[in-house]
Amino acid sequence: MEPLPAGLKIPEVSRFINRANQLRSIKPALAYWCEYHAVNQIVGRSLHTTDDACFAFTKTLIESLEAVKAERADDDAIVDNDAGQAYVEQFANETFARAERALRADKVTRQTADTFDAAATFFDLTREWGTPDAETLQKIKFAKWNAARILKAIREGKDPNESNPAKQPSADQQVQLSPDDPSVRQIISPPPPAAVDGDEPAVAVDHEHSAAEAPPRDEGGYFPPVPSDAAVPAAGQGPVSFAPSDPMSTSPPTTQTDNPQFPPGPSAPPPQFMPSSPSFRAVATSPPAFSPPPQATSSVAPRASMTSQRDINDAQKHAKWAISALNFDDVPTAVKELRNALQKLGSPLP
Numbered sequence: 001m002e003p004l005p006a007g008l009k010i011p012e013v014s015r016f017i018n019r020a021n022q023l024r025s026i027k028p029a030l031a032y033w034c035e036y037h038a039v040n041q042i043v044g045r046s047l048h049t050t051d052d053a054c055f056a057f058t059k060t061l062i063e064s065l066e067a068v069k070a071e072r073a074d075d076d077a078i079v080d081n082d083a084g085q086a087y088v089e090q091f092a093n094e095t096f097a098r099a100e101r102a103l104r105a106d107k108v109t110r111q112t113a114d115t116f117d118a119a120a121t122f123f124d125l126t127r128e129w130g131t132p133d134a135e136t137l138q139k140i141k142f143a144k145w146n147a148a149r150i151l152k153a154i155r156e157g158k159d160p161n162e163s164n165p166a167k168q169p170s171a172d173q174q175v176q177l178s179p180d181d182p183s184v185r186q187i188i189s190p191p192p193p194a195a196v197d198g199d200e201p202a203v204a205v206d207h208e209h210s211a212a213e214a215p216p217r218d219e220g221g222y223f224p225p226v227p228s229d230a231a232v233p234a235a236g237q238g239p240v241s242f243a244p245s246d247p248m249s250t251s252p253p254t255t256q257t258d259n260p261q262f263p264p265g266p267s268a269p270p271p272q273f274m275p276s277s278p279s280f281r282a283v284a285t286s287p288p289a290f291s292p293p294p295q296a297t298s299s300v301a302p303r304a305s306m307t308s309q310r311d312i313n314d315a316q317k318h319a320k321w322a323i324s325a326l327n328f329d330d331v332p333t334a335v336k337e338l339r340n341a342l343q344k345l346g347s348p349l350p
Contacts, residue, residue, distance in 0.1 A: 007050035029077035092122035
C-alpha cells in the first residue's frame with residue numbers, strides 16, 4: 001500500500017490504515033474491515049477531494065477492497081456483514097484481554113501500550129455496524145487511557161508498572177450482581193420453600209475465524225513493536241475501571257466507571273459476558289394438593305431460624321466467587337460455588 005497522503009493523516013483514517021498494513025498477511029479479514037472503515041471515513045468527510053494525491057489513494061484503496069472481496073469470496077468474515085461484525089468484535093476482545101493480562105501481572109511494556117491502542121482501534125472499528133454499547137465504550141476509554149499512561153511513564157524514564165491501576169478486593173465484584181436475577185435473590189436472601197433447577201447455561205462460541213492462541217505474556221502478539229514517537233490516544237479523559245475479570249481502580253479517580261456504567265446516567269444493561277439466564281433458577285411451585293398449608297409453613301420456619309449471620313456472610317462470599325467464575329466462562333466452578341452458597345443457607349441442593 002502506498003504511503004498515506006498528508007491530507008489523510010488524521011487519526012480517524014491513519015490508525016485504521018496502519019493496523020491494516022500490520023495485519024494484511026496474517027489477518028486479511030481484519031485488514032479488509034480496517035480499510036473499509038477508512039474509506040468510509042475518507043468519503044464521509046470528503047477528504048478524497050482535498051487534492052489529487054488523496055483522490056488517487058482513495059481510488060486505489062477502493063479497488064484493493066473490491067479485489068480482496070473477489071479473491072476471498074469464500075471467507076464469510078469478509079463477504080458476510082454479520083460474520084464480519086462478529087469476527088471484528090471477537091478479535092478486539094482477544095486483543096484487549098491480552099493487554100489486560102500483562103496489566104494484571106504488572107508486566108506492562110511499550111508493546112502493551114501498543115496492544116491497548118490496537119484494542120481501542122478494533123473496538124472503534126465496530127462503529128461500522130452501529131454505536132457501540134456501554135461496555136465497549138468503557139473498554140475503548142480504558143484501553144486508550146492505559147496506552148497513553150504507559151508511554152508517558154516510559155518517556156519520563158519511569159517504570160509504567162508503578163502506575164498500574166491498583167487491584168481492589170474481590171468483594172467489590174458485588175457491583176456486577178443484578179438484584180433482579182432470581183438466582184441472586186435466592187442466594188442473598190433466606191431461601192424460600194422452592195425447588196432449584198441446576199441447569200448450566202450453554203455457551204456457544206464460533207471459532208471458525210478465532211484468532212491464534214494468545215501468548216501467555218504480551219510480548220508482541222500480532223503487532224510489531226510500536227515506534228517511540230508513535231501517536232497515542234489523548235489522555236485527557238479520566239481513567240476508568242473495567243472489570244471483566246479482576247476489578248481495578250484507576251487514578252486519578254475523576255469518574256466512577258465500574259462496569260457497565262458508562263457514562264453516568266440511565267442504568268446500563270448487564271455486561272455481555274454475564275449469562276442470559278441464571279445458573280440456578282428458582283422454580284415457583286404450589287404445595288401438593290394433599291399437603292395442608294400449615295405443614296408447609298412449619299417446615300420452612302425452623303430452617304430460616306437456623307441460618308446464622310455467619311452462614312449468610314459465607315453464602316455471599318460463595319456467590320461473589322461464582323460471579324467471578326462466570327466472568328471467565330468457568331461454568332463448573334460457578335455451579336459449585338452457587339451450590340456452596342445454597343448449602344450455607346440451608347437450601348436443598350439440586
